[in-house]
Amino acid sequence: MKNNKLDTFLGIITEILLASAITALGLVISAIIFKVISW
Amino acid sequence: MVRPFSLDDLKIVIFYTGKVIITVGLIMLIPLFVGLAFAEWPAAVDFLLSVALTLSVGYIFLIVGKTDKIPKLFHSMLIASISWLVAMVLSGVPYYLSGHMASFLDACFDTMSGYTTTGLCMIRDLDHISIALNTWRHLITYTGGQGIIVLALTFLIIPTSGAYKMMVGEGKDEHLQPNVRNTAIQIWKISLIYLIIGTLVLSIAGYLSGIKPVMAFMNGLWIFMSAWSTGGFAPYSQNILYYHSLAFYVITLIISILGSFNFALHNAIWSGNRKEAWKNIEVRSFVTTLSITSIIAIAGLAYKKVYTNILSFFTIVFYQVVSAHTTTGLSNIYSVTFVKEWGDVGMTAIILAMAIGGSAASTAGGFKGIRMGIVFKGLIHEVKKVLYPEQAVVSTKIHHIKDMVLDDSMVKNAALIMVFYVFTYMLGAVVDTAYGHPFIQSLFESVSLASNSGLSCGITNYTNPALMKIVGIFQMWAGRLEFMAVFVLFGSIIMLIFGKRNIAK
Amino acid sequence: MKRIYSILLLLILFISAFFFLNIKPAFGKIVSLQELIENSKTYDGKTVTCRGEVIGDIMVRKDGVWINIEDNGVAMGVFVPNEIYDSGINIKYTGGYKAQGDIVQVEGVFNRTCGEHNGEMDIHALKISVVQEGHPYDLKISKNRVIMAVLMIFVLSILMYIYHRPSLKSKNNNKDNHNNHLTLN
Numbered sequence: 001m002k003n004n005k006l007d008t009f010l011g012i013i014t015e016i017l018l019a020s021a022i023t024a025l026g027l028v029i030s031a032i033i034f035k036v037i038s039w
Numbered sequence: 040m041v042r043p044f045s046l047d048d049l050k051i052v053i054f055y056t057g058k059v060i061i062t063v064g065l066i067m068l069i070p071l072f073v074g075l076a077f078a079e080w081p082a083a084v085d086f087l088l089s090v091a092l093t094l095s096v097g098y099i100f101l102i103v104g105k106t107d108k109i110p111k112l113f114h115s116m117l118i119a120s121i122s123w124l125v126a127m128v129l130s131g132v133p134y135y136l137s138g139h140m141a142s143f144l145d146a147c148f149d150t151m152s153g154y155t156t157t158g159l160c161m162i163r164d165l166d167h168i169s170i171a172l173n174t175w176r177h178l179i180t181y182t183g184g185q186g187i188i189v190l191a192l193t194f195l196i197i198p199t200s201g202a203y204k205m206m207v208g209e210g211k212d213e214h215l216q217p218n219v220r221n222t223a224i225q226i227w228k229i230s231l232i233y234l235i236i237g238t239l240v241l242s243i244a245g246y247l248s249g250i251k252p253v254m255a256f257m258n259g260l261w262i263f264m265s266a267w268s269t270g271g272f273a274p275y276s277q278n279i280l281y282y283h284s285l286a287f288y289v290i291t292l293i294i295s296i297l298g299s300f301n302f303a304l305h306n307a308i309w310s311g312n313r314k315e316a317w318k319n320i321e322v323r324s325f326v327t328t329l330s331i332t333s334i335i336a337i338a339g340l341a342y343k344k345v346y347t348n349i350l351s352f353f354t355i356v357f358y359q360v361v362s363a364h365t366t367t368g369l370s371n372i373y374s375v376t377f378v379k380e381w382g383d384v385g386m387t388a389i390i391l392a393m394a395i396g397g398s399a400a401s402t403a404g405g406f407k408g409i410r411m412g413i414v415f416k417g418l419i420h421e422v423k424k425v426l427y428p429e430q431a432v433v434s435t436k437i438h439h440i441k442d443m444v445l446d447d448s449m450v451k452n453a454a455l456i457m458v459f460y461v462f463t464y465m466l467g468a469v470v471d472t473a474y475g476h477p478f479i480q481s482l483f484e485s486v487s488l489a490s491n492s493g494l495s496c497g498i499t500n501y502t503n504p505a506l507m508k509i510v511g512i513f514q515m516w517a518g519r520l521e522f523m524a525v526f527v528l529f530g531s532i533i534m535l536i537f538g539k540r541n542i543a544k
Numbered sequence: 545m546k547r548i549y550s551i552l553l554l555l556i557l558f559i560s561a562f563f564f565l566n567i568k569p570a571f572g573k574i575v576s577l578q579e580l581i582e583n584s585k586t587y588d589g590k591t592v593t594c595r596g597e598v599i600g601d602i603m604v605r606k607d608g609v610w611i612n613i614e615d616n617g618v619a620m621g622v623f624v625p626n627e628i629y630d631s632g633i634n635i636k637y638t639g640g641y642k643a644q645g646d647i648v649q650v651e652g653v654f655n656r657t658c659g660e661h662n663g664e665m666d667i668h669a670l671k672i673s674v675v676q677e678g679h680p681y682d683l684k685i686s687k688n689r690v691i692m693a694v695l696m697i698f699v700l701s702i703l704m705y706i707y708h709r710p711s712l713k714s715k716n717n718n719k720d721n722h723n724n725h726l727t728l729n
Contacts, residue, residue, distance in 0.1 A: 007309060007310060007311040008232075008309050010311075010313065011305075011308040011309035011310070011311070011313060012232070012236070012309070014308055014313045014316050015297055015300070015305065015308055015316065016293065016297070018296075018316045018317075018322070019292075019293040019294075019296040019297045020293055022296050022325075022326060022329065023289060023292045023293055023296065023361075025326070025329075025330065025333075026292075026333060026353050026357035026358075026360075026361065027353050027357075029330065029333050029334060029337060029352075029357070030337055030349055030350075030352035030353040030356070030357060031349060033334065033337045033338050033341055033352065034341065034349040034352060036338075037338070037341045037342060079641055079642075079683075080683065080685050081683050081684070081685050081686065081689075082641070084685055084686070084689050084690055084693055085689065087693045087697075088689055088692055088693040088696055091693060091696035091697045091699070091700050092696050094700050095696060095699050095700045095703055098700065098703035098704055098706075098707050099703060101707050102703065102706055102707050105707075136689070163617075164617070166599040166600065166614055166619060166639060166640070167599075167639060167640060167641060168641060169641040170641065248603055248605070249601065249602070249603030249604040249605055249609075249610065250601045250603060251601065254601060275599070275600055275612070275619065276614070276617070276618075276619050277612060277619045277620070277621070280621065280664060280665075281600065281612055281619075281621075282603075283603070283610050283621050283623075283661060283662075283664060283666070285662050288662065345657075346657055346663055347657075348657070348659050348663055350662060350663065351657055351659075351662070351663025354662040354663050354664075355657070355662070355663040355664075371662075371664060372665070373581050373665065375581055375582055376581070376584070376665075379582060379584065379585075380584065380585075380656075
């Protein structure tokens with residue numbers, strides 16, 4: 001398999017970014033609802 | 040015509056169960072060494088005794104079942120269900136010897152909770168247990184998450200032919216690699232690499248939080264294992280609240296989410312197919328249902344003014360929803376808070392999130408994202424069929440690593456397993472309600488058990504009647520093995536009792 | 545005369561009760577952590593007095609110290625600001641496998657969902673003192689267990705010999721092949 005180690009490394013980064021994005025989604029939802037409720 | 044159950048069949052099941060037990064005994068060496076390293080002599084003696092006992096039982100199984108036959112799917116299902124039960128009992132020995140369990144049944148509840156990565160526990164005075172025992176607890180969730188059969192496979196204790204079927208029995212039916220042993224190795228490679236990264240990050244976070252280096256490392260290791268395996272155990276009774284650290288909350292959220300992904304997804308992304316991260320049906324399903332349940336919970340609690348701080352919605356409410364949806368079970372609120380402050384809306388959102396669960400072939404529980412995706416698409420397919428002209432050929436596709444055409448049997452299987460989950464969810468709810476608990480609390484606890492989540496609203500307690508504990512153990516076990524292996528076991532027992540005349544040599 | 549004696553006797557009994565039953569006079573009524581959690585809305589923002597055993601790690605942060613205290617199976621975090629922590633409390637033992645931790649009495653503000661600390665339920669200490677010193681546990685190794693462990697190892701050795709003997713024999717004799725794949729690698 002070509003670039004095995006690079007693929008693995010990039011793969012891990014991609015996954016962590018994905019999980020972080022989902023986590024950040026929580027912040028976004030919190031902020032939106034906070035604004036809506038206080039409006 | 041049901042196949043006759045022969046002596047050979049029995050021997051195969053016993054023999055391979057023995058191999059799994061040996062694996063468990065070897066893993067038990069780790070807490071033994073930890074106990075010695077920390078000079079926890081009584082704990083070390085307990086583990087020495089337990090290791091010797093477990094390995095002895097394993098060898099007895101090997102001697103009794105000695106065979107050169109290869110297991111078929113039928114045997115594999117039995118091996119999966121039985122070895123999990125035997126592992127539960129033997130793993131409970133060090134727990135029971137520690138003196139922190141009110142009964143051996145409680146010890147079995149905790150070990151089943153660990154292996155199934157549920158996370159509910161009966162242990163008493165958790166804040167005073169040995170580092171060795173804490174290591175064992177978290178190690179159980181880590182190995183249970185991967186699958187003890189997968190572990191046995193990886194280390195060549197079980198030969199590869201027939202192994203795939205055992206993995207199916209354990210609920211791991213994804214083809215990661217062309218060769219089954221390589222699939223098992225790949226699963227472990229992914230888990231070990233994340234173990235190193237995750238433990239490092241958490242250890243640093245622990246150290247920066249004010250924990251001394253050695254304990255920062257131990258806590259980092261334990262919490263990683265708990266979050267990655269979506270187990271939910273924590274070394275202290277306050278669970279993740281013990282650390283009072285935003286860093287711990289954020290890091291465990293990320294690790295839990297990663298841990299809830301399908302191993303096939305990890306494999307695909309690590310092999311260069313990075314687009315899979317957003318094309319995959321389980322990721323899409325998860326993000327969708329997570330958003331919906333989060334909105335319900337956050338909006339509900341904001342409206343009731345339970346929390347008024349924007350950050351609290353994230354660190355407390357969203358945290359609990361993710362913990363539920365990934366079926367992790369880590370928590371930074373007290374169990375009774377669900378009842379006293381969250382109320383019905385909050386609890387319902389959590390119940391839904393737990394019920395749906397994580398991805399297939401992962402450490403998570405619940406219906407699984409792929410079934411949600413399949414059933415949802417199946418529904419769309421049925422609607423299309425009605426709306427389109429009768430002669431038209433309607434096909435619906437789903438993308439899971441590769442594009443697949445949705446067919447009726449896929450939808451049927453997915454829906455069927457979902458029905459079994461719902462039945463198991465209701466079973467526990469009915470039992471708990473019969474014992475006097477309010478329905479929604481009973482449902483909460485029951486779904487938590489059967490989806491292997493581990494959040495508690497306070498019902499799980501060592502003072503519970505034995506029947507409640509036994510039903511709980513059954514729910515965790517059946518939910519984790521996704522029912523098939525459990526049904527095969529019961530079916531075999533019935534066959535054995537009523538089909539005696541069919542026993543052939 | 546009799547009356548005075550009976551009153552005196554009652555007084556003596558009453559005072560002894562404080563010593564023998566370890567009851568502290570109710571200057572700040574001590575509230576259990578369980579009580580706080582179950583009635584969090586009632587106590588939110590109020591100053592309370594609690595007691596508990598210090599468990600685990602004492603976590604020093606920038607503006608204060610986190611201490612987790614356990615009271616009858618329930619544990620809660622107490623945040624002690626630097627000024628208060630530095631003013632003389634000395635926690636010698638923290639609870640765990642090897643020791644019973646110091647028992648502290650905390651007077652502080654209870655927060656149902658603390659705005660400063662991620663919405664967590666906590667107590668911000670105004671006063672904190674050690675009321676009972678902890679001590680190391682006397683961890684004795686049970687002789688019976690050691691004997692059982694040794695016996696078990698002996699049993700295991702026999703079982704391992706029984707199971708592996710045929711393959712050892714076949715390695716020597718080079719005749720019997722059908723047991724080879726059963727060996728552990």
